[in-house]
Amino acid sequence: xxxQLPGFGDPVDDAQQTFRALLNALSHPGRLHTLSTPLTPPGxxxxxxxxxxxxxxxxxxxxxxxxxFQTDVKAWxxxxxxxxxxxxxxxxxxxxxxxxxxxxSLNHFNMGTAEQPEQSTTLFIQxxxxxxxKPVLLKGPGIQDQxxxxxxxxxxxxxxxxxxxxxxxxxxxxxxxxxxxxxxxxRTTQLI
Amino acid sequence: MLxxxxxxxxxxxxxxxxxxxxxxxxxxxEPFPAYDFLRPPEIGLAxxxxxxxxxxxxxxxxxxxxxxxxxxxxxxxxxxxxxxxKGRSHRHAELAAVCDALLQHPDWCETIQTQxxxxxxxxxxxxxxxxxxxxxxxxxxxxxxxxxxx
Numbered sequence: 437x438x439x440q441l442p443g444f445g446d447p448v449d450d451a452q453q454t455f456r457a458l459l460n461a462l463s464h465p466g467r468l469h470t471l472s473t474p475l476t477p478p479g480x481x482x483x484x485x486x487x488x489x490x491x492x493x494x495x496x497x498x499x500x501x502x503x504x505f506q507t508d509v510k511a512w513x514x515x516x517x518x519x520x521x522x523x524x525x526x527x528x529x530x531x532x533x534x535x536x537x538x539x540x541s542l543n544h545f546n547m548g549t550a551e552q553p554e555q556s557t558t559l560f561i562q563x564x565x566x567x568x569x570k571p572v573l574l575k576g577p578g579i580q581d582q583x584x585x586x587x588x589x590x591x592x593x594x595x596x597x598x599x600x601x602x603x604x605x606x607x608x609x610x611x612x613x614x615x616x617x618x619x620x621x622x623r624t625t626q627l628i
Numbered sequence: 629m630l631x632x633x634x635x636x637x638x639x640x641x642x643x644x645x646x647x648x649x650x651x652x653x654x655x656x657x658e659p660f661p662a663y664d665f666l667r668p669p670e671i672g673l674a675x676x677x678x679x680x681x682x683x684x685x686x687x688x689x690x691x692x693x694x695x696x697x698x699x700x701x702x703x704x705x706x707x708x709x710x711x712x713x714k715g716r717s718h719r720h721a722e723l724a725a726v727c728d729a730l731l732q733h734p735d736w737c738e739t740i741q742t743q744x745x746x747x748x749x750x751x752x753x754x755x756x757x758x759x760x761x762x763x764x765x766x767x768x769x770x771x772x773x774x775x776x777x778x
Contacts, residue, residue, distance in 0.1 A: 440706055442666050516667070 439508060441476055443490055443516035450475075454491040461611060461620030466574045466583035468566060468617050478508040480534055485562050485613040486512075492558075493517035493530060500528035500545075500557070504535075525557065532560045536589055542596045545608050553605040556623075563588060566614050573628040576601075582628055585619070587612060594627060601626045638731055638745050642724040643713045645748040650723050653744045660701075660726060661733070666708060667698040669718035697721035701729040 444450035450473045461469045477486030493499060495518040501510055513519055522528050525544045533540070548556030569588035575581075600607050600623060607623030642650070676689045693716050701707040709729025711721040727744060730736040 438708055440700060442664065
């Protein structure tokens with residue numbers, strides 16, 4: 437099946453702007469960054485998440501796509517990025533999730549190895565909104581003093597996140613994306 | 629209606645045709661059904677691989693510049709045309725993709741086949757033939773006058 441939806445209107449500029457926003461998001465964890473690239477991704481994928489995927493995925497990346505997505509998401513990503521899909525989250529470079537459900541656990545994904553910590557899985561997690569949940573305070577590189585956020589996440593997520601930050605340099609990095617915003621949560625960001 | 633088994637053949641003809649000839653053939657047939665770019669023309673590289681004598685083991689001959697383009701034509705169901713051409717001409721890739729889509733279109737395939745593909749094929753055959761004759765004219769036959777036997 438070939439997708440019927442186009443990718444970036446201006447591939448070079450749009451990808452560069454999106455890349456800059458994603459870089460800023462990981463450089464300043466917990467801050468909201470806007471991804472305003474006009475894009476019509478297939479159903480289930482938000483424009484911000486679609487833009488992030490088109491920017492970071494390529495022929496050499498292995499992607500774990502949540503089974504909750506429809507098949508046209510897979511066809512769209514395959515056509516526009518040429519990425520490869522794996523059913524095993526442990527072997528994925530990127531994982532794309534449409535929401536946080538009860539089965540979610542950071543342990544499903546690859547933490548990297550001591551020789552190659554950069555091989556860990558980077559998660560794109562879509563959320564309806566990036567505010568309105570339980571407030572937490574973050575500290576770490578890229579944060580002066582402290583950064584308060586209130587992502588709408590399940591309670592046990594932050595327990596798992598604390599474990600994730602204790603294995604440095606191993607660990608998982610996350611991008612939380614809404615319709616047109618992104619927030620980075622790299623492995624170096626700790627809870628206060 | 630054309631068969632998809634013929635698709636590699638027409639895509640090859642469109643890709644190898646000179647752009648000026650393709651433009652000349654296509655211009656009188658416009659306007660075409662509306663189309664958008666699913667993948668705007670983009671330039672990249674491809675590795676050409678070969679086998680010595682067609683049977684040896686595969687080796688990398690070198691990289692060539694390719695331009696590729698995918699258009700989507702508004703019809704029911706939507707038709708997708710793919711164009712892959714050597715070189716860096718966006719226009720050539722676009723025209724090849726548009727012709728590929730039209731050749732899958734029930735109302736257009738006859739016209740494109742007779743007005744574009746067949747003349748381009750004939751022109752390519754003629755070029756090939758001329759080249760063959762030019763080459764043949766330079767042929768040298770070696771023969772032995774004396775075999776060195778006493």
